[in-house]
Amino acid sequence: MASRALAAWRQLVLLALLPHLLLLLDAAAARQCFWPGQAPEDPGCLSWRVMVEANNARGWRTVPAQCVGYVKGYMTRGQYLRDLAGVMEQAADYADQVAAGAGADPDGLDAWVFDIDDTCLSNLPYYETKQFGYARPLPPLFLHHSRYRSDDDDSETSPSIQSRAYDPSAFKAWASKEACPGIPPVLGLFTALLDKGFKVFLLSGRDEETLGPCTAGNLEAEGFSGYERLIMRTPEYRGQSSSVFKSAMRKQLVDEGYRIRGNVGDQWSDLQGGCAGDRVFKIPNPMYFVP
Template identity: 50%
Template sequence: MIISTMQQIREVIALIFLAVFTKAVNASKPYWWPSDTAAGYCLSWRLGVEANNIRAWRTVPAQCSRHVELYMIAGQYQRDVNLIVDNICSYVDGINVSNDGLDAWILDVDDTCISNLFYYGEKRYGCEPFDPFGFKAWAMKGVCPAIPDILRLFNKLIQSGFKVFLVTGRDEETLGQATNDNLSAQGFIGYERLILRTAAYKGQSAIVYKSDIRKQLVEEGYRIWGNVGDQWSDLQGEYTGSRTFKLPNPMYFVP
């Protein structure tokens, strides 16, 4: 009888604690906590995009324009990239770089090394369909700012003795010089090679194109220790390297 009574008391205390705890949590939700169904959906949508569970999407859902804007400009994007780069740097510190000059890293360019945030801000942060001619005109200006943490990583890789290859889907014929000048102006100096898409890869998916580039590097004798990109297509396929690192990008999808 006593044991039964004590069990009942414990159950009542547990229920009271749960009620108090739930009330306290609800009263102290952080600023980003979804206040309505639409906000909650946008958080879930962005998670699905970054986890690659949502694929081949063409535009950001219209109701998520403000959500993506705040994510990109209000500090969380910067914090996320900082955390990722800190982890990459820890991985780099554990690699014994050889003296044969064949330890390599691959970095994507758009929204990995340099940012197109200003351009996509005019496109409602991805809610409008991709405009290849408009983007080309933007890229020709050569004013994309560096993503600070990736520049920090880039400099660490160079100083550590890695050969850094910048691999981009930008067209070599029309955007080669503008891209090179943009990267140099933003501090990306000392990389081994800037590789752009040539006519031979016209019409091929990013996965096929970048896999072939990585294959060529491996056949040249390079050991790819790391591969960083903002698109899953930067990191999929063959010869991806010892480790891949995905940066967040909820503004567009590249197959």
């Protein structure tokens, strides 16, 4: 009788454990499938992201609605940093070749240009709170509750379902905090270039008058020091496209005698136009597009 009870108990335990086991396995499989140390690979969003990187998709104002989760996963679960590290390796190899070619007595005119936003400093924390420009409609019940209003809401102009495409005042507020984290693989290249004797210029479309000191402070705090010059947008270039402004600034460098050996940016508008540099390196950015 005792052994019969034992057998029945064992069977019960097995039966009771089975669903837990299945759940555990399921969770493990889900982790592996959807978060395998990288972004979940939605095929359509992957296509879109590669089109952005290859400059086939242009002029988009927000991440496609169905790709917001994909972009968040891509940026935060490893693949972005993996891609970035690959690009920085290519840049470092190329810099080695250039440095080797320059010989033992360089004239100090070999230059590199770096963009700042999402090249040296990350705005991921900002764009994440903005859902990469995509506004999820809120149920009407919550629309007037302060907790569900973003800090850039302007009650005069925002419809209840507002577009969260680029918002200059909210971005300024974010940048003023000097809280942008440095991007480690880019800092690695930056430091290696200084060590090799290149002159590094930081070229940013940020407004110099309002964001000059906080940008310099943020860069310094994140380890970006020793560069030759920080070039930001002066009042005369306000309202001009990034491409026009940056081409003009690079032309000035070339006119001063610098040879732009490399140019690093997260936007194609950093890397095209006049005096773009002998070789350009496109850092991944599926969060926003700057013309």
